[in-house]
Amino acid sequence: MNRTLTSLNTFFLVLLFLSLIFSMFSVPNLNIDEKQSIKINFYELIQQDELLFDSPASNTLIKKETKKTSAINEKINADETSIISKFKINKLDLKNEITKIKLSKEREDILRVSVIIQERISSIWIKPNSLSESLIAKVLINLAPSGEILNFSLIEPSSNTSFNESILTAMNKITFVEEVLSLERKLFEQNFRNFNLVFKSSGEIE
């Protein structure tokens, strides 16, 4: 019995080690690609939009992308059999295409929820007046899958006390981020279980 348990433990450890290695080298990397920056702000969003869809109309992007994705999916489903039968198409290429589309959809979901969170925080953060310096403060948020804010902490405060206080006051106004409920669990765990809010002020005249 003991031997069985020991070997099971060893098996789990090996599996854990493999998952670590696997996660380092082969997980689709949504987070760190420079071109696909995960830092969300209004300007970057526009740039993202242009990059992704060659369209300047940011408001219609998500709709466009959804349409585009579903259209591509339908097209792929309908044509896959016939194409493969007609031509000896490289199945690996096809898989890569599908992965790309999935990634694009995931990124779209991350962007969508990030923008909503950004807008919600902006709507409750009363920024102090007359800040004469450029300030940055970072808050780490720990979310439950239900969207409940389990914890937050000012991990990188700015040099300005009232700026920091305004952020803590704003963070105390919000208890739930319900928007994450619409995400797949995997995406939530990857991106929203723990995330940072970076509060910025570029000085009194912006």
Added chain:
Amino acid sequence: MIRFFTLLFFLVSNSIFTILEIEILKGSDNLSKVAFVPFGAEEGFEEDYGEQISRYVEKNMLLFGEFENLDKSEMLSYPSSENDFFYRDWKVLGVDYSVIGKVNSVNALGNLNISYFLFNINRRIKILEGEIIGNEDNIEDISKIISNRIYEQITGLRGIFDTKLAYVVNSDADTYQMCISDIDGKNEQILFTSKAPIMSPDWSPDRKKIAYVSFENGLAEIFIQDLQSGKRDSIQALGMTNSAPVWSPDGKSLALVVSFSGNPDIFLYSINSKRLIRLTNHYGIDTEPSWSPDSKKIIFTSDRSGSPQLYEINTKSKRKKRLTRDGNYNARGRYFPDGKSIFFVHGNDGNFQIATKKLSSRYIETLTSTSLDESPTISPNGNIIIYATKDGSNGYLGGITLDGKSRFSLPVKNGSVREPAWSPLLN
């Protein structure tokens, strides 16, 4: 088990990779909501000092439109001590901050002992606790001190409710009055009345004197008036005309405009030695000087490029730098208290508006939406600009907070009000 490992896998991978960061650049357009609870008072007072103090504090705090208040009829309770205060009573009303207090006792000299508290409702913490002793005849001054402390605690900026404003009132066609008042328009004092124009008032840093230009003797002449005694001294014989005096931050000299043989240039004038030092020497018109907070530079208006533009000159090296290029009218420049930005009158298509510009940037930002704005002056905490503007032929003083959330006008006087100058803070 598979689920467990899947979750573990995501957690591990999440901790390895860069964490998602969402940038928040824009703040809310809403104002902080403050509940000014009527102060309590011990029994036995003939007058309701508590009610008076909280009313004055509320009035002060709302003066520039920086906060929203909670109507007393909506309050669920009127706590006057920390023990009676419950955060939930205010949280449900959407209040951000609550001010409570109590007039505790009066001693043999007639002095009141007032305690006050400020609570941050969202954070559920007391952020200010204070006590002040003052005479019952000075309720308004006591309220200003309390208001300043509350304002400082909420905004992180110095309170300005005990500052003053100097301005010129043109009550009828040929009567000009040099006036000062509290920042809320109360306690107006007329310093000087003349049948000839009065211009360009400026406070000495210690708030004891005002320098201004008067045409009472036919030419532009600079006077320094002591506010305590009312005594006026002319600084004369500096050329044909003298104008636009501005005190240096140390109060030892004035930057001013002297016109020798009709050509105005910028000079420094030492109050003690009465010595004059030339700063600019150009055939164009150089005028409207103003000191940088560190006294090292002076901003001035010059038409040397063909149109009025702002320039900066180093008082030691006399090296000059052009600061504005957009538009064909940029004048009456002043530095922000931090010295990093300037504000000025920007003319565009016949509209004259108050604009700001970071010295490190080439872009200007227009603040006001009226069209005939002039003579901007900034609060000593750098948060509010008051300027003269016009409604038809009547001049009045308008104001704006730098975040643009609040625009206001100051109480109307009998006549056109011009040339406002905000006093420095009392240290």
